[in-house]
Amino acid sequence: MRQSGRNGRTVSLPSGEQVPALGLGSWHMGDDPARRSEEIATLRLALDLGVTLIDTAEMYGEGAAEELIGEALGDRRDEAFLVSKVYPHNASRDGVPAACERSLRRLRTDRLDLYLLHWPGGVPLEETVEAFEALRRAGKIRHWGVSNFDLAEMEALWAVPGGEAAATDQILYNLARRGPEWDLLPGLARRRVPAMAYSPLEQTRLLRKPALMDFASRHGMTPAQAALAWLLARKDVISIPKTASRERLRENVAALELALSDEQLAELDRLFPPPTRPSPLAML
Numbered sequence: 118m119r120q121s122g123r124n125g126r127t128v129s130l131p132s133g134e135q136v137p138a139l140g141l142g143s144w145h146m147g148d149d150p151a152r153r154s155e156e157i158a159t160l161r162l163a164l165d166l167g168v169t170l171i172d173t174a175e176m177y178g179e180g181a182a183e184e185l186i187g188e189a190l191g192d193r194r195d196e197a198f199l200v201s202k203v204y205p206h207n208a209s210r211d212g213v214p215a216a217c218e219r220s221l222r223r224l225r226t227d228r229l230d231l232y233l234l235h236w237p238g239g240v241p242l243e244e245t246v247e248a249f250e251a252l253r254r255a256g257k258i259r260h261w262g263v264s265n266f267d268l269a270e271m272e273a274l275w276a277v278p279g280g281e282a283a284a285t286d287q288i289l290y291n292l293a294r295r296g297p298e299w300d301l302l303p304g305l306a307r308r309r310v311p312a313m314a315y316s317p318l319e320q321t322r323l324l325r326k327p328a329l330m331d332f333a334s335r336h337g338m339t340p341a342q343a344a345l346a347w348l349l350a351r352k353d354v355i356s357i358p359k360t361a362s363r364e365r366l367r368e369n370v371a372a373l374e375l376a377l378s379d380e381q382l383a384e385l386d387r388l389f390p391p392p393t394r395p396s397p398l399a400m401l
């Protein structure tokens with residue numbers, strides 16, 4: 118499929134559809150008019166480079182990021198795999214379709230490829246799942262999933278009628294946030310549900326960690342490339358680093374060419390150890 122992207126690295130959704138393992142985030146895009154033209158150029162370059170999975174949310178700039186993406190994609194919408202998210206307070210039987218219509222209008226499209234519940238909220242999951250499934254039947258969304266769900270919350274979701282159709286759980290996961298490896302990632306893997314790793318660069322804080330800077334310089338890569346190559350080496354994980362710069366996008370995409378060796382992965386395990394006990398799922 119075109120949505121697999123030209124970069125070749127893909128992850129399977131539970132339906133069997135392949136999506137790019139490296140996508141593009143959009144939080145804070147559309148906030149600053151002075152950055153707008155570079156943001157649009159970066160989104161279009163992303164399509165050229167095969168980074169066709171684009172993540173957004175109604176929350177980002179209260180619609181401003183979706184509007185920017187709609188403008189940037191223009192007549193190239195079919196090249197993209199568009200992910201958006203509904204606020205938990207909109208996740209009701211009537212709220213989901215209304216929020217979806219607003220997102221579709223801002224994104225200038227007739228369908229979302231993946232629609233996520235942004236974080237667990239007060240609306241019963243049965244109702245949200247019912248609303249997602251109705252949108253799917255109507256062709257307004259192709260897949261749905263959740264975000265910021267821990268394993269207990271995923272189990273509650275899988276227990277409601279239709280809940281096992283969830284296509285992903287988008288979570289905070291990076292070298293400095295390995296907690297999900299304790300039970301959430303194995304739990305998702307048992308159901309063949311890929312994780313989507315947000316803030317893969319820890320919003321740049323990871324890039325300033327001396328251990329990662331040192332690792333990267335010794336192995337001839339940048340800290341961002343090391344952080345992304347580590348995530349790309351993990352099975353069934355989709356990463357969505359955000360950048361609004363063409364130069365940094367090219368840098369990030371080059372991480373796809375960096376297959377970390379077993380020795381390099383072992384070194385990263387020493388520098389950023391995997392969890393040894395359960396911890397609550399963190400959220401940014």
Ligand SMILES: NC(=O)c1ccc[n+]([C@@H]2O[C@H](COP(=O)([O-])OP(=O)(O)OC[C@H]3O[C@@H](n4cnc5c(N)ncnc54)[C@H](OP(=O)(O)O)[C@@H]3O)[C@@H](O)[C@H]2O)c1
Nearest residue numbers: 142143144172264315316317318319320341358359360361
């Ligand atoms: N589901 C959720 O609750 C949730 C929460 C947070 C994020 N997200 C999604 O995940 C996406 C990614 O997470 P994030 O934006 O929080 O953080 P991130 O991707 O870890 O980091 C983004 C920051 O890193 C910078 N950056 C990108 N590439 C770089 C590079 N090669 N070198 C140096 N700096 C670089 C960006 O600046 P420039 O743009 O200037 O390059 C931006 O400031 C979001 O945009 C959003 O789509 C979802």
